[in-house]
Amino acid sequence: MSADDESFHPLGSEWEGQMEEMLEDTEYDTDLGMEMAKDAMAVTKGDLSEAEFHEKYHDDVMAEFGEDERPTQEAYEEAKAVEEGTFSRMLEKFDGDGEEDRRNVMKKMGAGAAFLGLGAWATVDEPDADPEPSIAAAQEEDDDDGLQWGMTIDLERCDGCLSCVTACADENQLDSGVNWMYVLEFDDPDNEEGTESSLARAAGPAANRLVRPCQHCTDAPCEKVCPTTARHTRDYDGLVLTDYDVCIGCRYCQVACPYGVNYFQWDEPSVSTDDIADHYEEMGMGDHMTDDRGRWVDSRAPRGVMSKCTMCPTRQDEHMGADFRGTTACMDACPPDAIQFGNVNDDLSDPTKYRRNPSRGRTLSALSMPSPDTLEEDLGDADADLESVLEATEELDEETLALMLAVEMTGEHMGEAPEDEQSMIAEYEQEVLDALEVLEDHGLDLEDEEFLAELDLDGGESDAQIVLERFAGAPSSSYQLLEDIGTNPNIQYLGNEPGPRAEQREPTGTGASYEQISYTTVSGEDIDLADNRKDVLDEGTVGWTGGSL
Numbered sequence: 001m002s003a004d005d006e007s008f009h010p011l012g013s014e015w016e017g018q019m020e021e022m023l024e025d026t027e028y029d030t031d032l033g034m035e036m037a038k039d040a041m042a043v044t045k046g047d048l049s050e051a052e053f054h055e056k057y058h059d060d061v062m063a064e065f066g067e068d069e070r071p072t073q074e075a076y077e078e079a080k081a082v083e084e085g086t087f088s089r090m091l092e093k094f095d096g097d098g099e100e101d102r103r104n105v106m107k108k109m110g111a112g113a114a115f116l117g118l119g120a121w122a123t124v125d126e127p128d129a130d131p132e133p134s135i136a137a138a139q140e141e142d143d144d145d146g147l148q149w150g151m152t153i154d155l156e157r158c159d160g161c162l163s164c165v166t167a168c169a170d171e172n173q174l175d176s177g178v179n180w181m182y183v184l185e186f187d188d189p190d191n192e193e194g195t196e197s198s199l200a201r202a203a204g205p206a207a208n209r210l211v212r213p214c215q216h217c218t219d220a221p222c223e224k225v226c227p228t229t230a231r232h233t234r235d236y237d238g239l240v241l242t243d244y245d246v247c248i249g250c251r252y253c254q255v256a257c258p259y260g261v262n263y264f265q266w267d268e269p270s271v272s273t274d275d276i277a278d279h280y281e282e283m284g285m286g287d288h289m290t291d292d293r294g295r296w297v298d299s300r301a302p303r304g305v306m307s308k309c310t311m312c313p314t315r316q317d318e319h320m321g322a323d324f325r326g327t328t329a330c331m332d333a334c335p336p337d338a339i340q341f342g343n344v345n346d347d348l349s350d351p352t353k354y355r356r357n358p359s360r361g362r363t364l365s366a367l368s369m370p371s372p373d374t375l376e377e378d379l380g381d382a383d384a385d386l387e388s389v390l391e392a393t394e395e396l397d398e399e400t401l402a403l404m405l406a407v408e409m410t411g412e413h414m415g416e417a418p419e420d421e422q423s424m425i426a427e428y429e430q431e432v433l434d435a436l437e438v439l440e441d442h443g444l445d446l447e448d449e450e451f452l453a454e455l456d457l458d459g460g461e462s463d464a465q466i467v468l469e470r471f472a473g474a475p476s477s478s479y480q481l482l483e484d485i486g487t488n489p490n491i492q493y494l495g496n497e498p499g500p501r502a503e504q505r506e507p508t509g510t511g512a513s514y515e516q517i518s519y520t521t522v523s524g525e526d527i528d529l530a531d532n533r534k535d536v537l538d539e540g541t542v543g544w545t546g547g548s549l
Helices: 013-024 030-045 050-065 072-082 086-092 099-125 135-140 163-172 198-203 221-225 252-256 273-282 329-333 350-356 358-366 372-379 386-392 398-409 424-442 449-454 461-472 533-539
Strands: 149-154 182-187 209-212 231-233 240-242 339-343 491-494 517-520 526-529
Touching: 013 030, 013 252, 030 050, 030 221, 030 252, 149 350, 149 358, 163 182, 163 329, 221 231, 221 252, 329 339, 339 350, 350 358, 350 424, 350 491, 358 398, 358 424, 358 461, 372 386, 372 424, 386 398, 398 424, 398 461
Parallel strands: 149 491
Antiparallel strands: 149 339, 182 209, 231 240, 517 526
């Protein structure tokens, strides 16, 4: 997990060597792919400008990709029609003589034209132009936060059940060895102490785990090296996606990714596109392959194409219905609610609320509260004092009541949810509000100082926070993976930060590293996993196949 000093790649020299060997098995220039990946990361670090990057690789990319005439007119027309994503942002910078001229340029330049982008045209047409800033640097100057899908992942709540892995594969029909979500376990001699809280103790000792989907970086190196703009960022929500119809499988994105999240589809997928379409139609849902722009960016990739975690764009476009917007398959499936998905730029979204006060988020997830109807029925003719209320119902005890009040006292936007987006936390908050309203209607004075003192809450919000942390603990750290290299990932992690001496555990049959092993989950279920699709095909390994349409 620590980078090798002699390697440009954050995952170290061994990984870099594997990537080089992988490129040597393709029809494309290995040295070019390695050098472009190295310099793409230099751009994100601020050591190289976007314009310098494009100028440096102008001739090599044209020589390698410019004459195969992909994606040419069809891909250009599609990108221009929707006017969204990397391709359209690039075309807006071209100083041509009108629409027809731009079409002719794209015809002539072929696949390599897409890569050239604004950097190359600035070099050719404006040799004295100032260097273009990186995408992330440009966005830092923009006051409009806009919509940006992302996650907060509480690693101290992950129990290693792999529900997120199986749910992702089921929804996207991934073949064995094609994994978009990993749950990695590691040993870290610098971080061996667990959290001390009643919630943590009830869950048992926690392992050092890292949940690793695609980070959907604001300044993604994988996007910079793509010669066809198949790898691109959706303008309206920041998702980093792959257009399967445009990808030529050069695998340069796989080398340039600092996180190791890209996969190549070696053979024909086990499930056909017709079967995927029929499956979701039978469920009364819409298209689970193409997004609102009409680009094929979701579900498993076809043969010879790259894929990775998508953060479920067709859900976000409401193809599965409005109730699925603001959700992902992995988030829905996570039993301890360790994954929070939503608009990371919105103060009311789940990832923002959870990140702002993790102890509160953990408490909301773990609370088992009585329904308002049950509570109202149980209270009946009970007196309006704490002792009488607690004696009248088995559904409520002193700790639960204290936690409910602590949640309310620390909730600046209690019960509020983002517009047009699902919010699990807001639903939990509303349950708390509804239960407290029943208690108030019964006559219990929730603001009485003596009453609050009995629950250790008479000190107000500060005491409330202590109550929450005593129950749920507080994460030992908050960080983004490789945040120092400037990719600006849109996943925030809580707890279990790998130290410089951390090492991934070797597969033992009960670890979460997938290399042709059978993983036994906390529920006792065996899941056959494979790490590499090519190994599955070469060795004829019979393993877990994800979904079952």
